Amino acid sequence: MMQFQNTLAFARELDQQDELKPYRQEFHFPKIQGKDVIYFTGNSLGLQPKRAQKYVDDIMKDWRELAVEGHFYAEKPWWDYHERFAKPLSKIVGALPEEVTVMNTLTVNLHLLMVSFYRPTAKRFKIICEEKAFPSDQYMLASQVRFHGFDPKDALVEVKKREGENCWRTEDVLKAIEETGDELALVMMGGVNYYNGQVFDMEAITAKAKSLGANVGWDLAHGAGNVELKLHDWGVDFAAWCSYKYMNSGPGNVSGIFVHQKHLNKKDIPRFEGWWGHDKERRFLMEPEFTPMPNAEAWHISNAAVIAMAPYLASLELFEEIGMEKLIAKRNVITAYLEFILLDIAKEVGSSFEIITPSNPSERASQLSVFLHGEGRALFDYLMENGVITDWREPNVIRLAPVPLYCSFEDMYHFGQLLKKGIQKNK
Structure with a gap:
């Protein structure tokens, strides 16, 4: 040492x-x-990469000179701009490229993913989360539970820290999963706690919940670009993360999502759907019936916000290099x-x-x-x-x-x- x-x-x-x-x-x-400055708040907003300006300027130039034709004839065409994120992000979160995409913002994406992966029944309706999760997650989970007709006091199981301790114990999380048993619909936690910086044992927690038939999702706002992740190998059902903390994409910028391969290329999965999740090759035929993309892009609703995505792509270039x-x-x-x-x-x-x-x-x-x-x-x-x-x-x-x-x-x-x-x- x-x-x-x-x-x-x-x-x-x-x-x-x-x-x-x-x-x-x-x-x-x-x-x-x-x-x-001595900058210690990259866990809240990462610094601006110098190369981000050029990525934004390129889009502004294409918009100025090509207008609508930039969708197809820009150097980085806008209509598939988001596809450039799949490969570099898959390496950062331990996924297959088809399991990853970028869209919307973090809590919006968690809500959209909950549509697919929180499917409560009269018996199996409970969600396990950590006590005092980031407030946005608390609001999101409580509102999802109420939307399905349940009382958060009954449906949300918060794992607490032991009296006098500052960190959660993995065995306490696993015990809560075991005790909730066949009432457990979902484990939805922050992979890295925003307050104390603790990294949860995502592999063990995921494995335990899956063994009891529950779905598992992770909020990786403080995890992506910061810790080693193996979302595919761990069998995680879904995850989402913001890009503006450790990945330096700019304030309030676009979110990434992960959906496990086993859930892809399915027409019957519950999901809120929109034009940009429709089969890319048939998108402009304006067909009335939705045909999902065979990858995580099936969860897209709207076209890519390319000006917002540009700084993220610039930052991912650094991650690729390192x-x-x-x-x-x-x-x-x-x-x-x-x-x-x-x-x-x-x-x-x-x-x-x-x-x-x-x-x-x-x-x-x-x-x-x-x-x-x-x-x-x-x-x-x-x-x-x-x-x-x-x-x-x-x-x-x-x-x-x-x-x-x-x-x-x-x-x-x-x-x-x-x-x-x-x-x-x-x-």
């Missing part, structure tokens, strides 16, 4: 050894006091180094930070959530004023995401020094 040091020289040495170091120059950084294996390798080291810095600074200044993200590297990714015992909002404000862009969550937690694509080890060192000054200033 590497012996870390809380020194500028050591941080710079790690940067020199980092083969992803050149990719930092591929992104635009906001500036505070004339300097690039590969998830190298990103995850750096992620593990830089997250561990940040953890070391935090604990070392806490020791220096006599503060009792509590890192509520799991210490086991296999249960965490590019995020450390830190409970600032004895420190308040003033410390967060000090960090923000001095060039550290981080995230505050009530009651007293800051979330730090050292994204491997553009964060440096030197960033981690300088953050530690600012943290120390902020604590000393507020004492």
